[in-house]
Amino acid sequence: xxxxxxxxxxAGAGDRLxxxxxxxxxxxxxxxxxSSDAIRGLCSSLRxxxxxxxxxxxxxxxxxxxxxxxxxxxxxxxxxEEALSLLPHMAGLSxxxxxxxxxxxxxxxxxxxxxxxxxxxFADPRVLDAxxxxxxxxxxxxxxxxxxxxxxGTVPGVSxxxxxxxxxxxxxxxxxxxxxDVVLPNLFLRGLQEHAPEIAAAAAVLYWPGGEGxxxxxxxxxxxxxxxxxxxxxxxxxxxxxSRTPASARMVVYHHRLSLGLVGAEALTGEEKARATVASVAxxxxxxxxxxxxxxxxxxxxxxxxxxxxxxxxxxxxALEALEHEVPSGAVTPEEASAVHQIRGAAELxxxxxxxxxxxxxxEAPWTVIYGPEPxxxxxxxxxxxxVAPVRRLVDVVPHLVRVRRHLQTVAVAGAGEAAxxxxxxxxxxxxxxxxxxxxPWPPPWWHHDGMGPLTTLVRWVDAEE
Amino acid sequence: xxxxxxxxxxxxxLAGVFSEGVxxxxxxxxFNDLALRSFAYQVATNPVYEGFVRGRGTSPEGVGSWxxxxxxxxxxxKAVRLVSGDPGRVEKVFRTSxxxxxxxxxxxxxxxxxxxxxxxxxxxxxHLVPDDANVRLLSLIPSPVELTDxxxxxxxxxxxxxxxxxxxxFYMDAGGRIDHGALRHALARAEAAEEPVxxxxxxxxxxxxxxxxxxxxxxxxxxxxxxLMETGGFKGRxxxxxxxxxYAALTECHGVxxxxxxxxxxxxxxxxxxxxxxxxxxxxxxxAERRHVPPPWVRTRVLDPVTLSPAPDGSPGLxxxxxxxNLGSVCAVLTEDMGVTVDDGFRVLGRSTGAEPxxxxxxxxxxMSASSSSKEVRP
Numbered sequence: 047x048x049x050x051x052x053x054x055x056x057a058g059a060g061d062r063l064x065x066x067x068x069x070x071x072x073x074x075x076x077x078x079x080x081s082s083d084a085i086r087g088l089c090s091s092l093r094x095x096x097x098x099x100x101x102x103x104x105x106x107x108x109x110x111x112x113x114x115x116x117x118x119x120x121x122x123x124x125x126x127e128e129a130l131s132l133l134p135h136m137a138g139l140s141x142x143x144x145x146x147x148x149x150x151x152x153x154x155x156x157x158x159x160x161x162x163x164x165x166x167x168f169a170d171p172r173v174l175d176a177x178x179x180x181x182x183x184x185x186x187x188x189x190x191x192x193x194x195x196x197x198x199g200t201v202p203g204v205s206x207x208x209x210x211x212x213x214x215x216x217x218x219x220x221x222x223x224x225x226x227d228v229v230l231p232n233l234f235l236r237g238l239q240e241h242a243p244e245i246a247a248a249a250a251v252l253y254w255p256g257g258e259g260x261x262x263x264x265x266x267x268x269x270x271x272x273x274x275x276x277x278x279x280x281x282x283x284x285x286x287x288x289s290r291t292p293a294s295a296r297m298v299v300y301h302h303r304l305s306l307g308l309v310g311a312e313a314l315t316g317e318e319k320a321r322a323t324v325a326s327v328a329x330x331x332x333x334x335x336x337x338x339x340x341x342x343x344x345x346x347x348x349x350x351x352x353x354x355x356x357x358x359x360x361x362x363x364x365a366l367e368a369l370e371h372e373v374p375s376g377a378v379t380p381e382e383a384s385a386v387h388q389i390r391g392a393a394e395l396x397x398x399x400x401x402x403x404x405x406x407x408x409x410e411a412p413w414t415v416i417y418g419p420e421p422x423x424x425x426x427x428x429x430x431x432x433x434v435a436p437v438r439r440l441v442d443v444v445p446h447l448v449r450v451r452r453h454l455q456t457v458a459v460a461g462a463g464e465a466a467x468x469x470x471x472x473x474x475x476x477x478x479x480x481x482x483x484x485x486x487p488w489p490p491p492w493w494h495h496d497g498m499g500p501l502t503t504l505v506r507w508v509d510a511e512e
Numbered sequence: 513x514x515x516x517x518x519x520x521x522x523x524x525x526l527a528g529v530f531s532e533g534v535x536x537x538x539x540x541x542x543f544n545d546l547a548l549r550s551f552a553y554q555v556a557t558n559p560v561y562e563g564f565v566r567g568r569g570t571s572p573e574g575v576g577s578w579x580x581x582x583x584x585x586x587x588x589x590k591a592v593r594l595v596s597g598d599p600g601r602v603e604k605v606f607r608t609s610x611x612x613x614x615x616x617x618x619x620x621x622x623x624x625x626x627x628x629x630x631x632x633x634x635x636x637x638x639h640l641v642p643d644d645a646n647v648r649l650l651s652l653i654p655s656p657v658e659l660t661d662x663x664x665x666x667x668x669x670x671x672x673x674x675x676x677x678x679x680x681x682f683y684m685d686a687g688g689r690i691d692h693g694a695l696r697h698a699l700a701r702a703e704a705a706e707e708p709v710x711x712x713x714x715x716x717x718x719x720x721x722x723x724x725x726x727x728x729x730x731x732x733x734x735x736x737x738x739x740l741m742e743t744g745g746f747k748g749r750x751x752x753x754x755x756x757x758x759y760a761a762l763t764e765c766h767g768v769x770x771x772x773x774x775x776x777x778x779x780x781x782x783x784x785x786x787x788x789x790x791x792x793x794x795x796x797x798x799x800a801e802r803r804h805v806p807p808p809w810v811r812t813r814v815l816d817p818v819t820l821s822p823a824p825d826g827s828p829g830l831x832x833x834x835x836x837x838n839l840g841s842v843c844a845v846l847t848e849d850m851g852v853t854v855d856d857g858f859r860v861l862g863r864s865t866g867a868e869p870x871x872x873x874x875x876x877x878x879x880m881s882a883s884s885s886s887k888e889v890r891p
Contacts, residue, residue: 380817384830384848387820391564391585391846392592398563399592410818 049076050132052228052253054235055088056095056246062087070255074136075228077253082267088250089271092218093192095247099216102245104174108160110242111210115155117237118148118230125237126152132229137202139335140374144202147334151203151230154491155210164214166492167501174215174505183512187505189215190296194272196256196287197231198279198300199224200337205231208276209249215504218248220268224279228253257286266290274298274504298503300496303339303455304425306346306447307483308440308468309358313461314351320361323460326483328365330458332413333487335375336428340456340479340486343426344433346443348461355436356404359417363406366413366430378412378429385427386412393418421446444471451476455496458486515557519597519839522546522553523627526836529809530630534638538808546809546836547578550843558596561842579813579822583832583844589618589781594841597623606663608780620663620780623840628783631837632667633674635807639774639787641675645708645737648676650698652690652713652721655682663780664743668712675710684717692724699732699766708737711766714744715758719751722765733767739791740768743776755799771796777804777860781845783837784810786857805857809836814853815846828852828861 052075055063066079078084099107117123126148133144153159164171168187170178177184193212197205205223209231212219223231231251238246256265269275269291277287278300291297307330313323330342345362347355378386386407393405393416404417413430421435423446437443440462447454454476460483462468469480478497479489489495513521526546529538538546552572555562561584565571568582575581588594595602603625608618622628641647649672654662656669672680683695702709713721718740725731740762753761759770771790778785786804790796806812813822814829823829831851834844850861 378818380828380830380850381848383817384850387817387830387846388585388587388848392587392590394567395560395564395584395588395592395594398567399560400563 047074049073050136050229050232052077052223052232053251054232054239055250055252056091056248057239057243059088059091059250062091070253071136071225071228075225075253080252080254080264082263085264085267086271088252089192089220089268092220092248092250095244096191096216096218098244099213099218099248102216104164104171104214104216105161107213107216107245108164109157110238110245111155111213112157112160114234114237114241115152115160115206115210116157118152118155118234125233129229129233133202134376136229137226137376138378139202139376142373143333143335143376146373147202148230150333150488151201151206153488155206155234159491160210160214163491163500167499177508177510184510186508186510187215187502188508189217189504190273190506192218192220192272193274193276193504194268195219195221196275196277196279196283197221197223197227198283199226199228200278200339201334202227203230204278205251206234208278209234209251211500211504212276213245213249215501217274217504219250220272221249221251222256222268223251223253225253225255256283269295276300276504298498300339302453303478303496304423304450304453305338305340305342305456305458305486306344306423306443306454307342307458307486308443308460308462309345309347310440310459310461310463311348311351312463314347314353314358315461316352320351320353320358321365323483324358324361324365326460327458328362328369330483330486331362331432332366332369332373332375332430336426336430336432338487340489341428342432342456342458342483342486344423344435346421346435346437346440348440349436349438351461355434356402356417359404359415359434360406362432362434363413363415366415366432367408367411370408370411370413375412375430382427382429383412386414386429386431389416389427389431390414423447423450425450441468441471444475447475447477455479456481456486456489458483515553515597518553519557519623522550522839523624526809526839527627527630529836530627530634530807532808533634534805534807536808543808543811543836544578547581547811547834547843548572548575550836550839551575551578551581553839554596554842558594558842560592560594561596578811578834578844581834581844583834583846584842586618586779586781586845586847588842589620590616593619593621595621595623596840596842604666605661606666606780607661609662618780620783620841622783625666627837627839628663628666629670631784631807631809632670635785635787636667636671637674639776639789639792640710640739640741642792643737646676647708647710647737647739648698648702649680650695650702650709650711651680651682652684652695652711652717653682654684654686654688655680658682658686663783664714664778667778667785684713688717690717690721690724692721692728695721696725696728696730699734702738703732703734706735708735708739710739710741711768712741712743715742716744718742718762719753719758722761725765731765731767738766738768739772739774740766741774741776743778759799770799775802775804779847781841781847782810782833782835784833784835786810786812789857803854803857803859806833810834812851812858814851814858817850820846823853825853831858831860 063078117125134141173187177186195208205227274296276298284301314320347358396403402419407414417434456479457477602621604622606620653668656665659665683691788802811834813832816823831849832846851858
């Protein structure tokens, strides 16, 4: 197989990258081995192109980005087809899951969704074009001259969303995607180069293996160039990048996040309703093979419904088995497979010891449901491994979240009834998003991503007082 | 026969096997026979294991080969109490290291310390002092008096009674503090007296020790015949060194050649250990080519990580041990360690081989208290 070129740079800038190439992901991805000078050259070319970007109206930029984004959702389009042919192998997803993920991600890359985002973030998005008069003088919002995005690679497409956000605030941008997310940002930028070369000239996508090693000099050089560094990844990655980023650069951090589900008795008032609820729970767990920060690790079930928490665990297992056929799980690493065996085996032993534990699993398929009485929040080993625990009332879950409060993200809720009190308690516990199971994998474009406005967090406000 | 008599019988027989040492391999038939009898005993006396085995749809009657005996996951030692016999007669509980506050530690209930002793001694001696050398044992592993629930400390305590001229000397306390001054004097004394030394320690303790040596600009040229046993990984308890660098530093600091440095691979969940036979064979194939060998009473299989069926020869997989010394708990243990079969042993490939983490929701070690087993750092 010819390796996929893991880089896309503005026309002309390619010459600066030099000739030396290396491969990653077992030869599936090629990337240029960069000198510090080469990467500084690329950064300055991107910066230079920002001037032209500033002269475009934000609505036009959104239209151009949206036109490219729409191609990924349009059946038969060569960009979409190429993405779908590459994603299963490169992102470790089954073809069906790759399609589900691409559809879900690409929905937010269309013009109407981008306009919705702009309008949610700015009372008047034209503050990104020029000073706009307000009741107390006029204001202007400017994106950073140059942003560096370091992606995690957990979920394909996240780097595209990040790229799009930077271009909407008219920042020159270099995206270094994670290994599992190399395809989409490259294809997206190639589409943009065709459709709107002037805008695309301010953007580059470039994979290299992060952290220490042969590329660390180049990485240090690019970290020194960036005005804003946006980093997605594990706490270790964040710590590492933070330690090497100049103090004067701004950092926007999306670290480890953990999500959970709450099923209230009202969602379990009958067999049919319970099954419908459980189907959406299973989908929330299975989407991204649970690798998303929005994927639930534990589902807490309120006692007193027609279906007991233990009964729900059994139904959830059936639903995950059905999903395994509809949207199979992707390849797992040996370490991940091992973790699944350990968790299953330990649960089997607890069952054998007479504890109130049940374990359901997909055999060679990794999905696993473990029912157990203890309410502590334990992170899953991922790949559709979920715990089910009973709670007397949904709000009783709150004390058990203390240990993970800094990592909490989405709580998917079904059948909570009058929920104001619950929402307030969850918010105070550190939760950042409350939604339904159906919507859990797909936050809207305007969501306060990890508590921050996706665009407002990037801009610098300039006020001209009267 | 009563379970207790059965245990005593099997123990006696196993002790006999252990006392034959590591040079007399058991035939497949002999091993299988002992394994099946141990399995039947464990199912009869360990209700938790019995339930587990039944849950796997099998029973001693349905198993004809030791390879089909259901293995418990190493993390099971954290989840339940695995005792094959009367829990009231447990002589010792060994615990895995608790590197994270709040995380549950694995527990190995030992019914018969004598059997542990009988298993560990011949294996240790064969791999560290096959030449019967008169070496002074210096330990960077805390003494069993200090660290009462560590199987590694217990092991060194047993060994100390059998090696060298005097008592073992322990230079690390239960809190992990090294008495640098005392160890420095002991090594200097050995150097001056031309008395060969056997220095044992965990990798992270040795790194801390060498950091102190560098600071003080001390080095030693220990007398010929000196040797080193290192065990465990670094696991965030010191800086991590590539193995080549670590061994080069050990040699540089102590004057002990690489071929006299042996890695011990062991875990609290297993009462037998695995060593690299470099001193024993008087031949070191080079660090990358080394292997660990099980004693005759342990068989190690390499299993496909997904299907858990035997991995094709030479392919990496999960290490699954059948350790007859575990008679009082469960013999068949599935680890989280990746390895590959090499000749009469295996090479440990570690838990993760540099794969990039899967990002924002990758489960954090400290939150996964149900999953990670002890692996390396035993004390």
